Amino acid sequence: MRDSQGGLFRNQCFIGGRWVGANNGASTMVFDPATAEPIGTVPHAGAEETSVAIEAAATALAAWKRTPARARAGVLADWAHLAEARIDELARILTTEQGKPLAEAMSEVGSTIAYLRWFAEEARRIDGRILQAPAADRQYLVMREAVGVCAAITPWNFPSSMIARKVAPALAAGCTIVLKPAEQTPFSALALAALAEEAGVPAGVFSVVTGDARSIGQQMCGSTTVRKLSFTGSTQAGRVLMEQCAGTIKKLSLELGGNAPFIVFNDCDLDAAVRSAVAAKFRNTGQMCTCANRILVQDGIYDRFTEKFLAAVRTLQVGNGLKEGTTQGPLIDERALHKVEQLVDDALTRGGKLLSGGRKHVLGGSYYEPTVIGEAVPAMRFAREEIFGPVAALYRFATEVEAIALANDTEYGLAAYLFSRDQGQIFRVLHALEYGMVGVNTHLIADEAAPFGGVKQSGLGREGSREGIDEYLETKFASIQL
Numbered sequence: 001m002r003d004s005q006g007g008l009f010r011n012q013c014f015i016g017g018r019w020v021g022a023n024n025g026a027s028t029m030v031f032d033p034a035t036a037e038p039i040g041t042v043p044h045a046g047a048e049e050t051s052v053a054i055e056a057a058a059t060a061l062a063a064w065k066r067t068p069a070r071a072r073a074g075v076l077a078d079w080a081h082l083a084e085a086r087i088d089e090l091a092r093i094l095t096t097e098q099g100k101p102l103a104e105a106m107s108e109v110g111s112t113i114a115y116l117r118w119f120a121e122e123a124r125r126i127d128g129r130i131l132q133a134p135a136a137d138r139q140y141l142v143m144r145e146a147v148g149v150c151a152a153i154t155p156w157n158f159p160s161s162m163i164a165r166k167v168a169p170a171l172a173a174g175c176t177i178v179l180k181p182a183e184q185t186p187f188s189a190l191a192l193a194a195l196a197e198e199a200g201v202p203a204g205v206f207s208v209v210t211g212d213a214r215s216i217g218q219q220m221c222g223s224t225t226v227r228k229l230s231f232t233g234s235t236q237a238g239r240v241l242m243e244q245c246a247g248t249i250k251k252l253s254l255e256l257g258g259n260a261p262f263i264v265f266n267d268c269d270l271d272a273a274v275r276s277a278v279a280a281k282f283r284n285t286g287q288m289c290t291c292a293n294r295i296l297v298q299d300g301i302y303d304r305f306t307e308k309f310l311a312a313v314r315t316l317q318v319g320n321g322l323k324e325g326t327t328q329g330p331l332i333d334e335r336a337l338h339k340v341e342q343l344v345d346d347a348l349t350r351g352g353k354l355l356s357g358g359r360k361h362v363l364g365g366s367y368y369e370p371t372v373i374g375e376a377v378p379a380m381r382f383a384r385e386e387i388f389g390p391v392a393a394l395y396r397f398a399t400e401v402e403a404i405a406l407a408n409d410t411e412y413g414l415a416a417y418l419f420s421r422d423q424g425q426i427f428r429v430l431h432a433l434e435y436g437m438v439g440v441n442t443h444l445i446a447d448e449a450a451p452f453g454g455v456k457q458s459g460l461g462r463e464g465s466r467e468g469i470d471e472y473l474e475t476k477f478a479s480i481q482l
């Protein structure tokens with residue numbers, strides 16, 4: 001991919017309002033997962049460049065924090081407007097580096113814009129409280145103030161919206177922020193930085209550093225200037241970052257892995273359940289933290305569900321995301337493909353029934369066939385681990401109590417889904433599920449107006465909604481003697 005003058009495809013870091021390379025000139029090549037062709041390079045920066053970005057964020061903080069909320073909201077709204085005007089370009093960059101079908105990339109950039117707009121609106125609603133003081137000549141005030149300099153680390157599976165979900169509330173709250181995008185997908189982040197610059201985000205308020213994850217992360221976590229880290233990625237990396245932040249007692253938001261159960265009860269609307277199960281499993285080639293990792297189907301409907309589910313899966317079109325009609329792109333890389341192959345092998349050796357797919361796709365590279373495995377059981381590896389690929393595992397259950405026990409039998413607690421027409425059952429199961437988000441008769445749970453996040457080892461904090469801006473605000477209490 002080549003950048004035209006004024007285009008959004010950038011191959012430098014954006015630090016303190018300047019486009020720069022790594023101090024030592026090192027760079028990393030980024031590849032298109034659909035073709036394995038190189039797309040371009042980005043700087044392989046590290047601790048030094050991160051430290052400069054943090055200093056720039058600290059310098060920019062005082063003025064940005066003092067900027068009236070409605071002016072900060074105006075900048076975010078302009079940023080959203082510019083992104084909307086360039087949505088095609090942003091979506092093409094996203095598909096080229098990440099592999100998802102163009103229609104999904106358009107939808108992701110749409111949600112990026114929605115987050116920018118939502119938090120522009122929320123900026124104007126930051127308020128405090130006046131409490132009842134114990135004496136007439138005393139005033140108690142509760143104020144909400146920006147946390148300060150923040151850092152963010154984002155994954156490759158949603159390389160655009162994950163950035164907006166962190167940067168927009170930070171800026172709305174009056175914080176400044178330094179971002180490290182995933183190694184495989186830096187160009188969506190840099191394109192958003194180019195638009196932020198054009199929208200008038202002041203120098204240093206938002207920086208993007210690409211490069212070595214460990215040294216950038218250590219610099220962010222170890223810095224006493226950085227008051228908060230927001231991370232989206234694997235539970236494993238989240239644990240490491242949490243430990244690294246202990247030394248400086250930072251505020252933390254952790255959006256980590258998931259192992260979503262998708263529970264289908266006998267009396268549900270079968271066609272709706274099948275449609276949602278396919279979407280919740282195969283969107284983004286199964287590379288979502290909210291993916292239906294375990295499809296739990298009640299005995300009485302198991303065979304009919306399986307038949308309809310298989311018919312729907314057979315209509316999926318695997319190919320290059322830029323090609324019209326593609327519904328399944330490649331996996332992000334060969335490592336991801338290898339993991340999927342291992343999980344499928346494990347399931348088959350433990351008695352799983354291969355109903356569809358189960359192999360590398362004829363297109364080669366990191367393409368994998370949409371796969372369905374029946375008669376799955378908890379002893380299989382993919383009952384405990386995120387599959388992160390186009391493999392649907394169908395489990396049988398008999399009773400509601402059994403379904404709840406199976407659903408909660410995981411260290412994760414991000415998203416869960418349930419399909420039933422029985423109102424009593426819906427509420428019983430909803431309350432019993434140990435999850436941060438539950439889709440009832442729908443797979444649609446992510447929305448800028450809704451709090452997104454998990455419990456247990458799926459993380460800490462929420463993004464989006466009113467809770468999303470709270471994460472970037474501190475509470476200050478004042479007791480005033482009149």
Ligand code: NAP
Nearest residue numbers: 154155156181182183213217233234237255256257258289
């Ligand atoms: P990952 O390996 O944890 O990487 C995520 C980000 O963390 C990348 O930018 C990566 O950098 C960086 N990173 C990894 N180790 C690090 C370290 N020691 N220090 C500093 N940075 C480090 O996860 P992934 O494979 O990209 O993403 C998939 C995971 O994200 C899945 O587990 C998925 O469930 C989770 N996810 C969660 C949510 C949610 O909202 N809960 C949303 C999307 C994804 P490099 O790329 O440079 O290595």
